[in-house]
Amino acid sequence: MQKYTAEFIGSAALVIVGCGAITMGGLGGVLGSGQPFASLAILPIGLAFGLTVMAMAYGIGPISGCHINPAVTVAAFVAGRMPASDVPGYIIAQFLGAIVGAGLLYVMLAGKVTGYDVTAAGLGQTGWSSFSLSSAVLAEFIATFLFIVVILGATSKAGTTPVAGLAIGLTLAVLHLAFVPVSGNSLNPSRSFGPAVFVGGQALAQVWMFLIVPTIAGAVAGLLFRNKTLEA
Numbered sequence: 001m002q003k004y005t006a007e008f009i010g011s012a013a014l015v016i017v018g019c020g021a022i023t024m025g026g027l028g029g030v031l032g033s034g035q036p037f038a039s040l041a042i043l044p045i046g047l048a049f050g051l052t053v054m055a056m057a058y059g060i061g062p063i064s065g066c067h068i069n070p071a072v073t074v075a076a077f078v079a080g081r082m083p084a085s086d087v088p089g090y091i092i093a094q095f096l097g098a099i100v101g102a103g104l105l106y107v108m109l110a111g112k113v114t115g116y117d118v119t120a121a122g123l124g125q126t127g128w129s130s131f132s133l134s135s136a137v138l139a140e141f142i143a144t145f146l147f148i149v150v151i152l153g154a155t156s157k158a159g160t161t162p163v164a165g166l167a168i169g170l171t172l173a174v175l176h177l178a179f180v181p182v183s184g185n186s187l188n189p190s191r192s193f194g195p196a197v198f199v200g201g202q203a204l205a206q207v208w209m210f211l212i213v214p215t216i217a218g219a220v221a222g223l224l225f226r227n228k229t230l231e232a
Contacts, residue, residue, distance in 0.1 A: 003086065004093040006060035010068035011097030014052050015194050016105050019124025021048035023109055028122060031180075039181075046176030046185075054169025061165065065155070069188040070094055071218035075148045078222030091190075098194030106198050123195035125203040126184030126210055137213050139182040143175045144217035147187050152225045186210045 022028040022045055031041040057066045065082075067073045073090045076082045082090075102123055109116040109123075128136035150171045154164040172187070179185040186192040192210035196203040224230045 012101035015101030050173030057165030
């Protein structure tokens with residue numbers, strides 16, 4: 001239960017801080033404003049998610065490995081790094097943590113003096129509108145694959161160092177720079193599902209892609225490490 005509790009807390013923290021930077025920090029409004037240099041908002045959004053992952057890697061990594069992402073859990077299982085008996089508990093904890101994190105974020109936003117319309121303003125959910133579905137699928141697959149390759153490599157016996165958490169967090173931040181405009185750069189089924197539950201509408205209609213594609217990408221990355229294609 002310690003492992004599942006750690007995954008729950010880490011997943012909730014990721015949504016609260018990362019999606020909180022978009023909503024409470026007002027970065028989502030800047031990003032979609034169309035003003036000059038508005039795209040620079042992607043950098044602090046990426047850092048919010050990346051540095052939260054880094055912090056949790058050092059905080060709960062010794063307990064659960066700090067997956068806080070069903071795609072990472074699938075990758076770890078396929079790579080032979082965790083038993084099948086742990087997989088359901090990890091994934092359930094991650095989804096519950098993301099939902100609770102999104103709920104807490106919604107409660108905080110609802111306390112704005114000017115009010116907050118979650119349907120109109122969102123909750124930091126991911127989705128695609130400026131690009132086609134095929135582009136979003138490709139972006140999510142490539143970004144998730146690269147992210148998990150870094151995770152599995154940095155946490156392998158040959159690759160583990162005290163700065164593994166930093167490398168993983170910065171990788172997530174950098175991937176935001178390229179892929180946020182295409183798909184929102186989720187790379188994480190639970191991170192997308194939590195906010196979509198409260199926003200509904202298009203966010204919930206599109207969430208299926210974020211449940212399927214990152215999971216497949218994680219399995220592919222895990223398979224490459226399992227058969228030693230990428231193992232040091």
